Amino acid sequence: MTPADLLPQTLPARIARFPFPFPRDEYRYTANVQPAPAFEPTVVGGWGDTVVEVDEHYLAELEERAEILAEDPERSITLPHMKAAAWDAVLYTLQGFADARPDVARLSIDGDRVRWENDLLNTAIEFVVGDESTLPLDPLTWVGTQVQEDICLLDQREGHLWLDAGLVTFAADWSLAFDIGMSFLEFHGPVPRVHEAGVMPAAEQFLMRLTPEQAYRRTNWTLTIDRRMDVSTEKYDVWGKDRRLLTLEEVGERVHLRVEVQHLVRLPVSGAVMFYIRSSMLPMHELLLVPEWAARARAVIEELPEDMADYKGIARYRHLVVQWLDAQLEADDPQSAAEAA
Amino acid sequence: MTAAAVPLTVAVAGIEEPTSDVRTLRLVSATSAPLSPFAPGSNIEVQCGERRNAYSLIGDPRDTSQYAISVLRVADGSGGSRFLHDEVRRGDLLTISPPKSAFAPPAAARHHLLIAAGIGVTPFLSYARAFARTGASYELHYVHRARQDPHAGLLGLPGAAVRRYVGRESLAASLPELLDAAGVGTHLSVCGPPAMIDEVLDLARTRGWPEHRLHSERFVGVEAPAGEPFTARLARSGQTIAIPSGTSLLDAVRGAGVDLPYLCRQGVCGECKVRVLAGTPAHHDLHLTSAQKAAGDLVMACVSRCEGDELELDL
Numbered sequence: 001m002t003p004a005d006l007l008p009q010t011l012p013a014r015i016a017r018f019p020f021p022f023p024r025d026e027y028r029y030t031a032n033v034q035p036a037p038a039f040e041p042t043v044v045g046g047w048g049d050t051v052v053e054v055d056e057h058y059l060a061e062l063e064e065r066a067e068i069l070a071e072d073p074e075r076s077i078t079l080p081h082m083k084a085a086a087w088d089a090v091l092y093t094l095q096g097f098a099d100a101r102p103d104v105a106r107l108s109i110d111g112d113r114v115r116w117e118n119d120l121l122n123t124a125i126e127f128v129v130g131d132e133s134t135l136p137l138d139p140l141t142w143v144g145t146q147v148q149e150d151i152c153l154l155d156q157r158e159g160h161l162w163l164d165a166g167l168v169t170f171a172a173d174w175s176l177a178f179d180i181g182m183s184f185l186e187f188h189g190p191v192p193r194v195h196e197a198g199v200m201p202a203a204e205q206f207l208m209r210l211t212p213e214q215a216y217r218r219t220n221w222t223l224t225i226d227r228r229m230d231v232s233t234e235k236y237d238v239w240g241k242d243r244r245l246l247t248l249e250e251v252g253e254r255v256h257l258r259v260e261v262q263h264l265v266r267l268p269v270s271g272a273v274m275f276y277i278r279s280s281m282l283p284m285h286e287l288l289l290v291p292e293w294a295a296r297a298r299a300v301i302e303e304l305p306e307d308m309a310d311y312k313g314i315a316r317y318r319h320l321v322v323q324w325l326d327a328q329l330e331a332d333d334p335q336s337a338a339e340a341a
Numbered sequence: 342m343t344a345a346a347v348p349l350t351v352a353v354a355g356i357e358e359p360t361s362d363v364r365t366l367r368l369v370s371a372t373s374a375p376l377s378p379f380a381p382g383s384n385i386e387v388q389c390g391e392r393r394n395a396y397s398l399i400g401d402p403r404d405t406s407q408y409a410i411s412v413l414r415v416a417d418g419s420g421g422s423r424f425l426h427d428e429v430r431r432g433d434l435l436t437i438s439p440p441k442s443a444f445a446p447p448a449a450a451r452h453h454l455l456i457a458a459g460i461g462v463t464p465f466l467s468y469a470r471a472f473a474r475t476g477a478s479y480e481l482h483y484v485h486r487a488r489q490d491p492h493a494g495l496l497g498l499p500g501a502a503v504r505r506y507v508g509r510e511s512l513a514a515s516l517p518e519l520l521d522a523a524g525v526g527t528h529l530s531v532c533g534p535p536a537m538i539d540e541v542l543d544l545a546r547t548r549g550w551p552e553h554r555l556h557s558e559r560f561v562g563v564e565a566p567a568g569e570p571f572t573a574r575l576a577r578s579g580q581t582i583a584i585p586s587g588t589s590l591l592d593a594v595r596g597a598g599v600d601l602p603y604l605c606r607q608g609v610c611g612e613c614k615v616r617v618l619a620g621t622p623a624h625h626d627l628h629l630t631s632a633q634k635a636a637g638d639l640v641m642a643c644v645s646r647c648e649g650d651e652l653e654l655d656l
């Protein structure tokens with residue numbers, strides 16, 4: 001029996017529901033959007049049937065977010081004209097949570113009065129939409145105490161989208177405080193290749209036509225050393241050196257495939273575009289439990305053009321990851337093991 | 342660019358007639374599906390017998406217990422307004438589309454200068470209710486004919502700065518001063534008959550207003566056109582497939598058993614690209630560059646169709 005035959009019943013949810021992002025052995029940037037929610041089966045389970053996702057790291061990540069915000073309040077910014085959008089985001093997000101986890105969360109709305117109960121946090125709160133004094137924090141920061149998603153809110157004006165509000169504590173190598181107020185094309189400026197290919201203007205056009213009836217999603221990925229949620233530009237001095245110091249022996253435990261499931265939503269009342277970023281990570285030794293994933297990830301990481309690897313910050317050590325995966329995949333393959341013996 | 346909007350069934354819960362030619366209908370869900378909140382300035386399409394007419398929602402955008410519309414009787418119109426005036430009774434069921442955001446207020450405005458004529462005030466009624474909640478600063482200048490103010494109730498709105506004008510000339514006389522007095526960060530939104538919109542916007546332009554602070558319409562979802570029927574000949578498999586109006590090339594080809602990949606179904610991701618061997622594609626996608634579109638040898642099967650009767654495809 002192969003591990004894949006054995007595992008579906010016994011795999012923990014973090015693997016069974018992992019949004020494995022590679023449909024083929026080669027990865028290039030495209031506007032890879034698709035309607036959401038929609039269940040996407042994988043070889044060991046699947047993901048994507050809900051827009052808000054609650055997992056085993058829920059309490060730990062929310063605690064970490066609170067610490068990050070305490071140290072650096074600029075991880076949550078709502079420009080004044082985005083207040084209505086922030087309230088929209090609160091209501092949409094709580095509804096998304098209640099839909100995903102009716103067993104632990106309940107939302108009831110009566111006019112502007114909202115009652116929210118979340119058993120995971122023992123929260124029961126009543127607030128009035130539009131009245132900030134009825135919440136313990138500003139609306140966007142508060143809703144970030146309830147869900148693991150990072151949230152960006154974009155205003156649409158003058159034929160473009162503008163990143164005018166966000167609650168982002170788990171950024172992968174970017175900074176909300178730096179990007180705030182920029183247009184869609186501006187904050188995507190550092191991304192290689194997509195500008196020549198016209199991918200970004202097309203994606204922006206697509207987003208500007210979103211309507212509230214249909215949400216979309218896409219995935220993005222990178223590698224992260226250790227299960228470090230906050231790999232923001234602000235914290236580069238803390239995590240940047242890991243890339244240089246990593247050794248081959250450490251790859252299995254320390255290198256994680258980090259996948260961002262990003263949802264794109266037209267909020268109904270404010271008309272803002274909401275962008276959720278939900279980051280999940282699997283260490284290489286766990287990825288190996290699904291040999292198909294390990295082999296595919298290995299192929300993608302090896303083939304990735306240098307400019308993209310450089311941009312993703314993995315150019316220095318990706319050869320170690322490939323080398324480690326090769327060794328493990330070979331050892332696990334009964335045929336090659338037999339040949340070796 | 343929406344997934345085909347699912348129509349809703351609503352019941353007429355109340356009818357008011359503020360003037361002899363305006364009717365306000367209150368609509369509640371007639372099914373277990375709740376109504377959704379909407380962007381200020383949204384409209385719904387109402388099935389009026391054979392016809393579908395669009396009306397602005399005038400209630401509170403966050404009130405999901407009911408929708409309200411105001412209908413002006415148009416004597417020589419298409420008949421939709423006559424239907425809603427003469428045939429609809431309390432308790433009747435109507436079929437409507439979900440709200441479509443057609444004219445949402447600019448969030449970045451520091452102050453909203455709203456100018457409306459006649460029934461054109463209706464989108465601003467939901468603005469006013471939304472602004473009351475967010476505390477946004479606004480003023481509404483509303484021109485109507487003598488003795489025909491169907492929305493006198495507006496004056497009671499909290500925080501409202503409403504000025505009424507009787508007759509178009511009285512607004513025209515005040516307009517230059519209004520436009521010149523506006524502070525930095527003021528956005529102008531205009532709703533009314535097309536000639537009146539043009540008149541106001543043109544005057545604003547000549548008085549130095551930049552284009553991005555002028556609004557008369559926003560966020561119109563684009564739906565892939567149903568299009569004319571055509572035929573696709575698949576060169577590799579030798580099949581000939583009829584694509585009826587309203588069916589995409591992607592669905593028709595997949596329905597015939599060809600495993601053409603797709604992802605977005607919106608013409609943006611690039612997955613469903615097919616090589617064209619003969620015939621001229623009608624492009625509706627965002628993916629191909631204009632040079633590629635002009636070359637005509639590629640087609641995005643999810644949204645694009647055929648200029649003419651037949652496409653021959655490399656499938």
Ligand code: HEM
Binds near residue numbers: 031188203221
């Ligand atoms: C509207 C919501 C979106 C926001 C707020 C957003 C934000 C960002 C940010 C902040 C970055 C990092 C840029 C940097 O290096 O400083 C990024 C990367 C990127 N974004 Fe977006 N994005 C959005 C939607 C999209 C969409 C619809 C696409 C589809 C084409 C896209 C494609 C990309 C790609 C390809 C990268 C590079 C990712 C990597 O290799 O790590 N983004 N985005």
Ligand code: FES
Binds near residue numbers: 606607612628644
């Ligand atoms: S399915 Fe995405 S472009 Fe056609």
